[in-house]
Amino acid sequence: RFVRPCFNDAHVHMASAGRAKLTLDFTGVRSLAEMQRRIRARLRDLQPGEWLRGHGWDQSLWDPPRVPTRYDLDAVAKDHPMLFSRVDGHSAVANSLALKLAGITRDTPDPKGGEIVRDSQGEPTGWLKEEATGLVERLIPEPTRAQRKRALELAMQDAAAHGVTSVQDDSVRDGDWENFLAYQELQREGKLIVRVTEWLDFNAPVETLKAQQAQAGTTDPWLKTGALKAITDGSGGSHTAAMLEPFADEPGNRGILLYEPEKLKQMVVERDAAGFQIALHAIGDRANRIALDAFAAVRAANKRRDARHRIEHAQFVHPNDFSRFGKLEVIASVEPCHLLSDMRWAPALLGPARAAEGYAFGTLRKSGAMLAFGTDYPVELVNPFRGFYAAVTREFETGGPAGGWLPEEKLTLEEAIQGYTVGSAYAEFEEAHKGTLAPGKFADLIVLSQDITRVPPRELLNTEVLLTMVGGKIVYEKK
Numbered sequence: 001r002f003v004r005p006c007f008n009d010a011h012v013h014m015a016s017a018g019r020a021k022l023t024l025d026f027t028g029v030r031s032l033a034e035m036q037r038r039i040r041a042r043l044r045d046l047q048p049g050e051w052l053r054g055h056g057w058d059q060s061l062w063d064p065p066r067v068p069t070r071y072d073l074d075a076v077a078k079d080h081p082m083l084f085s086r087v088d089g090h091s092a093v094a095n096s097l098a099l100k101l102a103g104i105t106r107d108t109p110d111p112k113g114g115e116i117v118r119d120s121q122g123e124p125t126g127w128l129k130e131e132a133t134g135l136v137e138r139l140i141p142e143p144t145r146a147q148r149k150r151a152l153e154l155a156m157q158d159a160a161a162h163g164v165t166s167v168q169d170d171s172v173r174d175g176d177w178e179n180f181l182a183y184q185e186l187q188r189e190g191k192l193i194v195r196v197t198e199w200l201d202f203n204a205p206v207e208t209l210k211a212q213q214a215q216a217g218t219t220d221p222w223l224k225t226g227a228l229k230a231i232t233d234g235s236g237g238s239h240t241a242a243m244l245e246p247f248a249d250e251p252g253n254r255g256i257l258l259y260e261p262e263k264l265k266q267m268v269v270e271r272d273a274a275g276f277q278i279a280l281h282a283i284g285d286r287a288n289r290i291a292l293d294a295f296a297a298v299r300a301a302n303k304r305r306d307a308r309h310r311i312e313h314a315q316f317v318h319p320n321d322f323s324r325f326g327k328l329e330v331i332a333s334v335e336p337c338h339l340l341s342d343m344r345w346a347p348a349l350l351g352p353a354r355a356a357e358g359y360a361f362g363t364l365r366k367s368g369a370m371l372a373f374g375t376d377y378p379v380e381l382v383n384p385f386r387g388f389y390a391a392v393t394r395e396f397e398t399g400g401p402a403g404g405w406l407p408e409e410k411l412t413l414e415e416a417i418q419g420y421t422v423g424s425a426y427a428e429f430e431e432a433h434k435g436t437l438a439p440g441k442f443a444d445l446i447v448l449s450q451d452i453t454r455v456p457p458r459e460l461l462n463t464e465v466l467l468t469m470v471g472g473k474i475v476y477e478k479k
Contacts (some may be wrong), residue, residue, distance in 0.1 A: 008430075010374035029058075053082075154192050195221060313334060321369075361411055362408060
């Protein structure tokens with residue numbers, strides 16, 4: 001059988017992925033009627049007045065595409081508060097009861113860094129973008145330690161079944177320090193089956209970050225802390241990515257920037273001086289430029305060191321900024337699998353004049369940037385083979401566009417594999433232990449159903465993991 005080193009996912013949200021398995025999943029839903037059917041079925045399991053959470057809806061799959069409203073949810077039930085996150089996690093739709101409990105009315109101002117979407121009469125539609133989702137989320141009861149542990153176990157099982165045994169995880173910033181404590185408890189119980197490098201919240205005070213790092217450590221081979229994660233803008237699918245020019249399909253809208261550029265520079269310089277690695281989420285070309293400006297400010301202010309700062313996603317990059325990744329030694333932490341969803345709307349969002357900015361993995365690599373690949377799980381499936389297929393074909397899973405979208409940005413299969421192994425190991429300072437099979441490295445390996453280096457690209461999607469081993473212990477075996 002064909003054996004390879006296990007995959008290392010450079011960008012995941014394990015707590016969110018696990019909780020999603022315990023709540024309503026709208027992934028792949030192709031109509032409002034199907035969304036309502038799933039809500040109706042889950043309501044039978046709830047007590048009166050109990051919150052209903054869900055995730056994964058994507059209006060671009062619907063015909064015609066339209067964002068669900070509070071009235072669509074009210075049509076199913078009015079006595080349960082509901083909040084359902086979009087697939088990208090950057091917006092959500094709430095029903096009328098949830099809006100009422102949160103005190104959101106036509107007179108409620110938009111929070112900084114967020115938007116309460118309103119209809120032509122000025123009434124909230126239920127669609128909440130970016131920071132506005134927090135107005136409702138803060139009302140939802142926190143999960144118990146047992147629920148957190150169960151969620152993480154489910155997410156780890158899913159990862160191991162797809163050959164992923166190392167993850168760089170955003171569960172602390174997504175939730176709170178309780179998620180890390182849940183990991184620690186699982187480790188003490190011998191239940192960790194995936195190696196976790198946990199990101200900390202960039203916005204926390206430096207002294208708090210130092211205390212967390214000291215408490216959790218940075219060297220344990222199974223569970224440690226890593227980069228500080230910050231979100232600088234929104235997403236493309238929600239039209240909240242921060243752009244230099246308006247979206248081609250929404251004139252007048254340049255997205256949402258979550259930090260004032262000078263404030264971001266100040267915070268990045270301060271945290272770099274304290275010795276932290278920094279990972280900045282940047283989707284839009286404006287957000288990527290501002291993130292690169294912040295890392296340039298670090299070079300000017302602090303002594304150069306092996307910091308391995310990162311930009312997460314780097315989806316739309318202005319042509320003038322590609323070379324800066326290599327010059328500044330910034331890691332491009334990207335998710336090729338996003339292409340499989342985003343090609344439905346990204347060309348219209350960018351327009352012909354800016355098409356070359358989109359998901360430019362080839363250009364980023366040629367700029368000298370180290371590529372680290374992830375899935376953004378649960379935004380996408382934690383399945384590296386979809387990422388391989390996307391990187392080498394740039395086509396939908398069903399085929400087309402002919403030759404691939406922006407074919408000049410294709411990668412070779414070997415380059416794509418390196419992104420999920422060597423590149424992602426480098427991004428977490430673990431290249432001495434992970435990424436290749438060699439004496440002295442971790443015995444983290446997978447057995448595959450076929451030799452992926454010798455099959456046509458379409459066959460990558462049909463590859464199965466037969467066995468997953470972590471540290472010499474089998475943690476998954478296909479029945």
